[in-house]
Amino acid sequence: MTGNAILEVRGLSRVFGGVRAVDNVSFTLGRGEIVGLIGPNGAGKTTLVNLMTGVLQASSGSVLFEGVDVTLQRPHQAARRGLARTFQIVQPFPEMTVLENVAAGALFTADAGSIRKATEEAREHLEFVGLGKLAALPARTLTLPDRKRLELAKSLAMRPRVLMLDEVNAGLNTGEIDAALDLIRRISARGVTIVLIEHLMQVVLSLSHRVLVLHHGALISQGKPHEVVEDETVIRAYLGTRFAERHKGLVRHG
Amino acid sequence: MREATIGDSRHRLAVALVGAGVVLVALLPWLADNYAVRIATMICLFVTMALSWNFIGGYAGYPSFATAAFFGFGAYAGAILQAKGVPMLAAWLAATALTAVFSALLGVAILRLRGHYFAVGSFAVLELVKLAASSWAGLTGGGSGLNIPILAGGPDFASRVFLYAMLALAIVTFAVALLVDRSRLGFGLRCIRQNENAANMLGVDVDRLKIAAFVLSATFVGTSGAIYASWVSYIDPTDMFSILMTIKVPVMVLLGGAGTLLGPIVGVVAFQLLEEKIWSSFLEIHSGVLGLVIVLLVFALPGGLLGLPARLGWGRAAQARP
Numbered sequence: 218m219t220g221n222a223i224l225e226v227r228g229l230s231r232v233f234g235g236v237r238a239v240d241n242v243s244f245t246l247g248r249g250e251i252v253g254l255i256g257p258n259g260a261g262k263t264t265l266v267n268l269m270t271g272v273l274q275a276s277s278g279s280v281l282f283e284g285v286d287v288t289l290q291r292p293h294q295a296a297r298r299g300l301a302r303t304f305q306i307v308q309p310f311p312e313m314t315v316l317e318n319v320a321a322g323a324l325f326t327a328d329a330g331s332i333r334k335a336t337e338e339a340r341e342h343l344e345f346v347g348l349g350k351l352a353a354l355p356a357r358t359l360t361l362p363d364r365k366r367l368e369l370a371k372s373l374a375m376r377p378r379v380l381m382l383d384e385v386n387a388g389l390n391t392g393e394i395d396a397a398l399d400l401i402r403r404i405s406a407r408g409v410t411i412v413l414i415e416h417l418m419q420v421v422l423s424l425s426h427r428v429l430v431l432h433h434g435a436l437i438s439q440g441k442p443h444e445v446v447e448d449e450t451v452i453r454a455y456l457g458t459r460f461a462e463r464h465k466g467l468v469r470h471g
Numbered sequence: 472m473r474e475a476t477i478g479d480s481r482h483r484l485a486v487a488l489v490g491a492g493v494v495l496v497a498l499l500p501w502l503a504d505n506y507a508v509r510i511a512t513m514i515c516l517f518v519t520m521a522l523s524w525n526f527i528g529g530y531a532g533y534p535s536f537a538t539a540a541f542f543g544f545g546a547y548a549g550a551i552l553q554a555k556g557v558p559m560l561a562a563w564l565a566a567t568a569l570t571a572v573f574s575a576l577l578g579v580a581i582l583r584l585r586g587h588y589f590a591v592g593s594f595a596v597l598e599l600v601k602l603a604a605s606s607w608a609g610l611t612g613g614g615s616g617l618n619i620p621i622l623a624g625g626p627d628f629a630s631r632v633f634l635y636a637m638l639a640l641a642i643v644t645f646a647v648a649l650l651v652d653r654s655r656l657g658f659g660l661r662c663i664r665q666n667e668n669a670a671n672m673l674g675v676d677v678d679r680l681k682i683a684a685f686v687l688s689a690t691f692v693g694t695s696g697a698i699y700a701s702w703v704s705y706i707d708p709t710d711m712f713s714i715l716m717t718i719k720v721p722v723m724v725l726l727g728g729a730g731t732l733l734g735p736i737v738g739v740v741a742f743q744l745l746e747e748k749i750w751s752s753f754l755e756i757h758s759g760v761l762g763l764v765i766v767l768l769v770f771a772l773p774g775g776l777l778g779l780p781a782r783l784g785w786g787r788a789a790q791a792r793p
Contacts, residue, residue, distance in 0.1 A: 292672050293674050293676045308672075321662050324655060325674035
């Protein structure tokens with residue numbers, strides 16, 4: 218493990234019945250890195266995130282955070298360590314206000330101390346993601362793009378060290394995606410390590426320092442974005458020849 | 472703008488209203504006859520139970536049907552101790568502690584269940600405790616019940632003692648509810664009700680908080696059972712582990728507004744008034760009317776009476792907190 222690594226996954230596997238949903242996966246995340254995690258539907262991306270955040274227990278292998286074995290942690294412990302994640306399907310507390318939603322993150326994870334202080338912190342995070350004006354609305358009234366931003370603000374309130382973003386751009390239009398990308402860049406600028414689970418290749422390629430590719434639960438490739446895009450295995454498993462051609466151009470010019 | 476969680480003015484209003492109610496009940500023996508004192512004692516009893524149920528059923532959103540199990544458990548614990556010669560007050564306190572421990576152990580077991588499964592599990596607890604009380608005749612007197620020494624000093628004195636005991640217990644329960652409502656615990660329980668998985672991912676230790684809510688939902692109900700046993704001086708399994716009670720308490724809370732501070736109290740008062748004024752004329756179809764109230768609640772009053780202003784669109788300043 219290099220001195221710069223914040224999270225290390227070693228030979229991690231999870232078996233459901235006869236299916237190896239995550240199969241002997243190993244990688245490290247460097248401090249402050251943005252790492253794209255791609256792969257076809259059902260490749261095990263979300264399962265991998267669930268294993269890293271204590272939602273699921275690993276069948277074998279281990280997860281090390283700051284050199285400490287955290288494989289057996291439970292979700293709230295992962296959150297308190299600074300392993301935060303957003304959900305593919307956004308999960309706000311629907312009847313609470315937007316502000317309360319974010320305050321919950323500050324209160325229970327970042328140990329803001331009092332509810333009042335958590336609420337103050339929450340307000341800052343809402344301004345940061347651009348939801349300041351909607352603070353008093355019930356979360357259920359937000360539009361999808363705003364819900365995604367709320368999800369980000371909640372994660373930020375947890376003062377994450379590693380933030381796993383599970384398809385935060387799914388269902389957004391081009392303009393909304395640009396705003397989301399800008400937001401992710403600004404979060405990264407704060408020194409937060411980011412794992413980006415994404416189907417939109419232009420998002421992965423424009424943000425990631427490094428890309429991991431999962432297929433049938435196994436890590437079939439990892440490297441710089443342009444290397445991965447040109448990797449024959451990845452093209453066969455996920456990208457397809459035509460997409461690969463297009464994205465090659467995109468990487469070179471982007 | 473409605474300021475999140477910190478509803479200081481809301482809390483002050485609640486405390487003022489409850490304070491006025493307390494003064495009224497405390498003066499009742501000088502204002503009204505023993506019949507009214509008896510009704511007031513019952514209202515205090517149900518306020519304690521409703522406020523307690525609100526911790527688990529309202530804040531945490533776990534519909535518990537175990538209320539009567541803890542009421543009966545506390546009643547038997549207090550009665551057995553008193554029958555063995557322990558002084559009344561000490562028996563009440565011991566019953567409280569025993570109920571708290573009992574509920575913590577149960578909570579560890581059944582709070583793994585969610586939604587309907589939890590409801591069924593809590594119901595099973597009621598039946599099991601009832602079965603134990605009926606079968607363990609050596610300790611509980613079995614089906615023939617248990618006598619508790621009658622409080623000396625005459626009926627007027629006794630009725631005041633039990634009124635003030637129940638009132639004091641209701642005040643303590645309300646004070647705890649007030650603390651929980653504005654604390655981390657209350658906030659965490661509200662998160663659990665709305666999305667347990669998300670709450671867990673956000674750093675809420677859901678298992679610990681749920682057990683805390685469950686113990687809070689049981690402890691003072693146990694005390695109320697012990698006080699009740701001393702009051703009526705005879706208990707048996709059918710009365711103490713009543714299914715009607717275990718359903719009535721949640722209905723009262725839902726009637727007033729679940730997950731709010733004042734909702735349970737409003738619900739109890741409204742329900743008792745209904746019962747005294749209307750149902751007494753329909754003795755044969757009593758439970759039919761209860762059923763009707765439940766149906767009306769579900770369809771017409773999802774937020775309870777306290778949710779009504781907001782539902783009718785009377786401004787956002789309304790009490791309603793979903």
